[in-house]
Amino acid sequence: MSEQPIILHLVSEATGQALEAVMRACGAQFQDAEFSLRNWNLVRTRVQVGRVLAGISHEPGPVLSSLTSPELQTMLRVGCARLGVQVKNILDGTIHFLEQQTGIPAERHPGGQYVMDESYRRRIDAMQYVIAHDDGQKTTDLTRAEVVLVGVSRTSKTPTCFYLANRGIRAANIPLVPHAPLPAGLEHFPGLVVGLTIDAHTLLEIRRSRVGMMLPGRSMAAPGMSETSVKPYIDPVNVQEELQWARRLCTRHKWPVINVTHRSVEETAAAIIDMLEHDGTTRILPAM
Amino acid sequence: MSEQPIILHLVSEATGQALEAVMRACGAQFQDAEFSLRNWNLVRTRVQVGRVLAGISHEPGPVLSSLTSPELQTMLRVGCARLGVQVKNILDGTIHFLEQQTGIPAERHPGGQYVMDESYRRRIDAMQYVIAHDDGQKTTDLTRAEVVLVGVSRTSKTPTCFYLANRGIRAANIPLVPHAPLPAGLEHFPGLVVGLTIDAHTLLEIRRSRVGMMLPGRSMAAPGMSETSVKPYIDPVNVQEELQWARRLCTRHKWPVINVTHRSVEETAAAIIDMLEHDGTTRILPAM
Numbered sequence: 001m002s003e004q005p006i007i008l009h010l011v012s013e014a015t016g017q018a019l020e021a022v023m024r025a026c027g028a029q030f031q032d033a034e035f036s037l038r039n040w041n042l043v044r045t046r047v048q049v050g051r052v053l054a055g056i057s058h059e060p061g062p063v064l065s066s067l068t069s070p071e072l073q074t075m076l077r078v079g080c081a082r083l084g085v086q087v088k089n090i091l092d093g094t095i096h097f098l099e100q101q102t103g104i105p106a107e108r109h110p111g112g113q114y115v116m117d118e119s120y121r122r123r124i125d126a127m128q129y130v131i132a133h134d135d136g137q138k139t140t141d142l143t144r145a146e147v148v149l150v151g152v153s154r155t156s157k158t159p160t161c162f163y164l165a166n167r168g169i170r171a172a173n174i175p176l177v178p179h180a181p182l183p184a185g186l187e188h189f190p191g192l193v194v195g196l197t198i199d200a201h202t203l204l205e206i207r208r209s210r211v212g213m214m215l216p217g218r219s220m221a222a223p224g225m226s227e228t229s230v231k232p233y234i235d236p237v238n239v240q241e242e243l244q245w246a247r248r249l250c251t252r253h254k255w256p257v258i259n260v261t262h263r264s265v266e267e268t269a270a271a272i273i274d275m276l277e278h279d280g281t282t283r284i285l286p287a288m
Numbered sequence: 289m290s291e292q293p294i295i296l297h298l299v300s301e302a303t304g305q306a307l308e309a310v311m312r313a314c315g316a317q318f319q320d321a322e323f324s325l326r327n328w329n330l331v332r333t334r335v336q337v338g339r340v341l342a343g344i345s346h347e348p349g350p351v352l353s354s355l356t357s358p359e360l361q362t363m364l365r366v367g368c369a370r371l372g373v374q375v376k377n378i379l380d381g382t383i384h385f386l387e388q389q390t391g392i393p394a395e396r397h398p399g400g401q402y403v404m405d406e407s408y409r410r411r412i413d414a415m416q417y418v419i420a421h422d423d424g425q426k427t428t429d430l431t432r433a434e435v436v437l438v439g440v441s442r443t444s445k446t447p448t449c450f451y452l453a454n455r456g457i458r459a460a461n462i463p464l465v466p467h468a469p470l471p472a473g474l475e476h477f478p479g480l481v482v483g484l485t486i487d488a489h490t491l492l493e494i495r496r497s498r499v500g501m502m503l504p505g506r507s508m509a510a511p512g513m514s515e516t517s518v519k520p521y522i523d524p525v526n527v528q529e530e531l532q533w534a535r536r537l538c539t540r541h542k543w544p545v546i547n548v549t550h551r552s553v554e555e556t557a558a559a560i561i562d563m564l565e566h567d568g569t570t571r572i573l574p575a576m
Contacts, residue, residue, distance in 0.1 A: 006390060014313070015558035020455065021309040024407075025302070026382045029356055029394040033386075039565055041558040055566070062389045064382065068317055088385040090378075094314045094352065097376040098321075101350045102294060106317040119312075120552055127447045134419070159415045162450055167308065264408055270303035270329040277327055278343070 005036035007061030011052055011076060016041040019066050022090050043067065046075060053079040063087040068095070068108045119168060126165035133172035134158055142185040145172040147272060150186070151196035152176050152246050153233070154206050156260050156268065160196070163269035169276070176246045194272055195250035195257040200240045202261050207234050293324035295349030299340055299364060304329040307354050310378050331355065334363060341367040351375040356383070356396045407456060414453035421460035422446055430473040433460040435560060438474070439484035440464050440534050441521070442494050444548050444556065448484070451557035457564070464534045482560055483538035483545040488528045490549050495522050 010019040016039050027035055038059065040052045049072050056063065056079075063080055065087055067073045073089065080087045095106045132138055133145065135158065142148060146169050149157045157173035164171040174186055176195075186193065198206075211230045232238045250257050256275065260268050298307040304327050315323055326347065328340045337360050344351065344367075351368055353375055355361045361377065368375045383394045420426055421433065423446065430436060434457050437445045445461035452459040462474055464483075474481065486494075499518045520526045538545050544563060548556050 012558075015552075015554040016561070017554060018306075018309040018313040021306040022379065022382055025306040025354060025356075026379055026386055026394075029383055029396060030386060030390060030392055031395060033390045033392050039561060041562050042555065062385070064385075066313060068313075086385070086389060088382060090382050091310065091314055093381050094310055094376060094378050095317055097350070097352075097374070098314055098318060101374060102318060102321045104318055104321050106314075107319060108317060124444075124447055124553060127450060131422070131446060156412075158419060159412055162415060162454075166450075166454065264303075265412060266303040266305060267330065270300075273304075273327060274329050 005034040007038060007059050008035045009038045009040060009052070009056050009061055009063045011040045011043055011063055011065040011067060013044050013067050013069065013072070014042065016066075019064055019090060023064065043072070044069075046072070049075045049079070052076070053083070056080065056085060057083050060085050065089050066091050068106070070108055122168040123166060126168055126170045127162070129170040129172070130158075130161045130165045134161065136174045136183065142172055142183075142189050144170055145189070145191065146170045147172075147192045147194060147276060148186060148189055149173040149194055149196055149272075150176050150246075150250070150255070151198075152203075152242050154203060154210065155196040155198050156265050157196055159265045160260075160268050160272070163265055164272060167269070167273060169273065171272075176249065178242050178245050182249075192272075192276060193253065193255045194275065195246065195255045196268065197243060197247060197250075197257050197259050199259070199261040200236070200243055203243070204234060204236060204239050207239070293322040295326060295347050296323045297326045297328060297340070297344050297349055297351045299328045299331055299351055299353040299355060301332050301355050301357065301360065302330065304354075307352055307378060311352065331360070332357075334360070337363045337367070340364070341371070344368065344373060345371050348373050353377050354379050356394070358396055410456040411454060414456055414458045415450070417458040417460070418446075418449045418453045422449065424462045424471065430460055430471075430477050432458055433477070433479065434458045435460075435480045435482060435564060436474060436477055437461040437482050437484055437560075438464050438534075438538070438543070439486075440491075440530050442491060442498065443484040443486050444553050445484055447553045448548075448556050448560070451553055452560060455557070455561060457561065459560075464537065466530050466533050470537075480560075480564060481541065481543045482563065483534065483543045484556065485531060485535060485538075485545050485547050487547070487549040488524070488531055491531065492522060492524060492527050495527070 008023070010016060010023060012019050020039075023035075023037065027033075038055065038061075040055065043049060043052055053076070060083060062085055063076070065073070065076060067076060067089065068091065077087050095108075099106055129144065133142075147164065149160060149171060150173070151157050153175055157175070161171040161173050174183060211234055247257065258268055258271055263271075296311070298304060298311060300307050308327075311323075311325065315321075326343065326349075328343065331337060331340055341364070348371055350373055351364070353361070353364060355364060355377065356379065365375050383396075387394055417432065421430075435452065437448060437459060438461070439445050441463055445463070449459040449461050462471060499522055535545065546556055546559055551559075
């Protein structure tokens with residue numbers, strides 16, 4: 001680890017999502033460096049670039065930018081040169097590549113991507129769909145779902161649905177509860193159903209920590225919850241049986257299963273997108 | 289608009305989020321081109337690169353890649369050259385820049401970013417926080433919130449909270465209901481509270497379309513909802529008064545207000561991040 005974090009300024013004319021995603025991917029390639037990020041979003045005027053430059057001069061450090069306006073890019077570059085800091089535009093190379101491939105010159109106007117276009121509406125619609133269909137709500141109305149996630153309690157179904165929604169995919173999730181009948185909508189769902197599972201030991205730890213917070217007097221205290229009422233939920237034998245039952249259920253319905261124990265929610269979502277797009281052919285499903 | 293869409297292959301060793309964000313930003317600079325995207329995620333082995341190359345040969349088109357492993361990058365580049373398609377790596381330039389700035393060579397191992405690190409845990413925690421505190425639930429427990437969004441019904445509070453959570457920020461949201469008392473937790477909340485508002489005309493349209501779907505016999509039919517019971521919700525005079533009341537409430541509490549009428553949810557989230565980081569100094573708050 002280096003002595004002190006490197007201050008890195010991220011300057012975006014829009015919402016900073018491209019910078020954040022690129023920095024997350026690139027930063028991971030430097031485990032021995034520590035970056036301290038300063039976000040400057042919605043920078044669309046010369047006055048705003050002036051404020052960013054004032055902020056950089058206050059805490060000097062290298063700059064990653066996603067500005068596309070030539071005027072603002074020049075102003076930022078000249079200003080940074082005066083302050084003795086380097087600037088790298090993260091989009092220029094890709095824009096240039098697309099110009100070559102399409103034979104069309106880029107428009108280079110700021111913030112074009114957040115026109116509320118079809119893809120935007122699809123993502124917001126998908127997000128509202130997730131909220132309406134979270135945790136087994138409205139299972140009679142699965143017709144609009146592109147994928148349904150099933151799994152026992154605490155297998156990351158909800159956050160996975162939100163990552164899918166953010167990619168424009170409408171995902172419903174249904175908890176698998178032993179001995180409870182499956183909702184009819186699920187039995188006859190014609191699209192992709194994916195089971196999420198997790199190692200018993202890990203699930204037990206997650207549930208124990210959650211229950212700890214929900215008992216009376218704790219930060220997430222829930223009405224009616226007592227040490228006795230939660231026993232089956234965190235009993236090792238029960239948890240093992242619950243997972244086995246869910247696994248057999250998925251096998252019987254020929255639903256593919258993803259083990260989320262060592263996977264981030266984003267990776268689980270990416271694997272599901274892969275199943276939707278390519279029948280999962282780019283990856284090999286892990287054994288449960 | 290060009291004759292037919294350009295097929296663009298996006299090849300990621302991880303979840304494809306950096307490629308998606310970069311492509312969303314760059315694609316917007318080419319309004320006259322239409323791209324048809326093929327996502328190849330979690331590509332981490334030579335066998336998987338082989339499958340991607342087979343997919344590209346099936347539907348040839350330019351390739352954007354975020355691979356960091358030199359071995360897989362070479363295999364992809366050589367394979368694409370054979371197929372006569374161009375490849376552009378979207379991360380290489382930024383990684384090289386960070387190598388220069390830090391003096392540390394990049395590790396170039398695949399998928400490093402999805403170690404379940406502190407930032408990952410923060411995002412998942414924030415997402416679970418949003419679900420637990422959506423729509424005025426658990427308002428007695430706002431202590432962990434970094435920001436609270438308030439606004440009348442249908443002002444995009446929930447999706448905005450999810451975009452904030454995806455950036456690791458714990459956001460609660462509380463609906464403003466005329467004549468209902470504010471939750472005590474909100475009155476004494478020491479952190480940032482932001483009001484969301486929207487033009488009356490737009491709000492009316494959104495609510496009318498929503499109500500249309502929720503009446504008996506429609507796709508989102510809700511129990512107990514009838515044309516009479518929803519009248520105040522979609523009455524133009526009521527809606528106007530509701531918005532004015534909410535605006536005065538925010539003014540009285542000195543809560544900044546964002547008008548979301550012409551803003552995407554991502555832009556609203558970016559403006560809130562800016563308020564949290566820089567007291568909103570990079571932008572000028574619009575008049576309501």
